[in-house]
Amino acid sequence: xxSQLGQPSLVPKHLQDDEDLSQECRDMISTLxxxxxxxxxxxxxxxxxxxxxxxxxxxxxCQKHFQSHDINNDIIILATxxxxxxxxxxxxTFSLLNRNTYPNTHENHPLxxxxxxxxxxxxxxxxxxxxxxxxxxxxxxxxxxxxxxxTHLAYVSLPKSLKxxxxxxxxxxxxxxxxxxxxxxxxxxxKKSVDEYFEQFCKGVSPCGPFWEHVLxxxxxxxxxxxxxxxxxxxxxxxHPTLILKExxxxxxxxxxxxxLDEGMLEDILKLCSFDNLSNLEVNKTGxxxxxxxxxxxxxxxxxxxxxxxxxxxxxxxxxNKITENKLIPSYEYGQQCAP
Numbered sequence: 001x002x003s004q005l006g007q008p009s010l011v012p013k014h015l016q017d018d019e020d021l022s023q024e025c026r027d028m029i030s031t032l033x034x035x036x037x038x039x040x041x042x043x044x045x046x047x048x049x050x051x052x053x054x055x056x057x058x059x060x061x062c063q064k065h066f067q068s069h070d071i072n073n074d075i076i077i078l079a080t081x082x083x084x085x086x087x088x089x090x091x092x093t094f095s096l097l098n099r100n101t102y103p104n105t106h107e108n109h110p111l112x113x114x115x116x117x118x119x120x121x122x123x124x125x126x127x128x129x130x131x132x133x134x135x136x137x138x139x140x141x142x143x144x145x146x147x148x149x150x151t152h153l154a155y156v157s158l159p160k161s162l163k164x165x166x167x168x169x170x171x172x173x174x175x176x177x178x179x180x181x182x183x184x185x186x187x188x189x190x191k192k193s194v195d196e197y198f199e200q201f202c203k204g205v206s207p208c209g210p211f212w213e214h215v216l217x218x219x220x221x222x223x224x225x226x227x228x229x230x231x232x233x234x235x236x237x238x239x240h241p242t243l244i245l246k247e248x249x250x251x252x253x254x255x256x257x258x259x260x261l262d263e264g265m266l267e268d269i270l271k272l273c274s275f276d277n278l279s280n281l282e283v284n285k286t287g288x289x290x291x292x293x294x295x296x297x298x299x300x301x302x303x304x305x306x307x308x309x310x311x312x313x314x315x316x317x318x319x320x321n322k323i324t325e326n327k328l329i330p331s332y333e334y335g336q337q338c339a340p
Contacts, residue, residue: 006309025057034057035205038197043205046229049154050209058124065128066159068119077162077169078120081214082207085234087299090116090150091273093170094270097148097248099265111272123151152208155217163339168252169218169229198316202323212327219331235305241270275300 004024029044040052051059078093080086091111095102102109110119118337121127127149151158195269202208222231230251236288237244255268271277278284279300287296309317 034320047156058129061128062123067161074147075167076148079169087116090120094119095269120148120150123149154214
């Protein structure tokens with residue numbers, strides 16, 4: 001897609017509304033509820049959640065083609081809602097899985113020169129996002145060379161074979177919506193005020209939202225299948241990083257040995273993947289994502305707990321707290337009763 005001057009469009013390809021969509025996707029979106037998006041121009045409600053067109057095309061292809069058989073039980077999926085600490089979780093998990101190949105003190109560690117979103121691709125945007133069933137016959141499983149992938153899809157939208165297999169899923173949740181999304185929005189899109197974004201968020205019209213239902217989908221499944229789904233909280237990771245990283249390593253099948261702990265490998269990984277270190281790497285300060293054609297620095301804001309209080313009024317915070325109580329606390333109390 002090009003501008004009238006013959007220059008590349010300022011809108012990243014994965015946010016363009018009508019470029020290279022499959023016929024299946026075109027037929028689907030004509031039947032779906034539609035709203036103005038935060039980043040993309042429009043979002044569409046599919047299976048109860050709001051996705052842009054690229055996500056819908058990718059999830060349709062992913063649902064149709066992804067086959068996670070038990071022989072692939074080493075595949076790990078990181079499931080997050082956008083701007084919830086995804087970049088950090090990707091870096092941590094990549095480092096855990098590859099710590100023997102790339103010691104954290106090694107000058108050739110991929111994280112020093114490559115953004116985490118390149119190292120850990122999204123199922124619906126990277127692996128399946130460009131598949132057009134009208135033009136090509138594919139077997140995406142032949143393309144899987146890694147064991148680590150990510151997704152922003154709600155649990156209900158995951159491929160059936162993925163939900164039914166022994167594949168492990170790590171899920172992390174936190175609210176980052178008032179300012180962070182403005183850094184990812186193309187300059188060509190009509191800008192809104194924080195109040196307008198807030199109203200949309202409260203109505204559930206946010207990227208991959210409603211937020212609360214997105215959280216509950218993975219939370220409830222983590223209660224039913226704790227060995228398959230690990231539910232993480234951003235605040236806990238920030239407050240107790242050593243404990244959470246050890247638990248994450250055990251969950252994905254690569255626990256730290258006593259020797260590794262004695263040598264300080266856990267602390268080395270936390271330092272390598274820290275917000276200060278990652279955000280100050282040259283690749284993340286000046287690089288452009290080859291996948292989404294946006295600046296890598298857009299993935300890093302402040303990484304602090306409670307930072308939203310600087311941008312939201314007390315009335316807004318009270319309203320969010322009330323919605324959260326109504327949506328999440330009943331399920332949380334039920335989970336506490338079900339806990340062993």
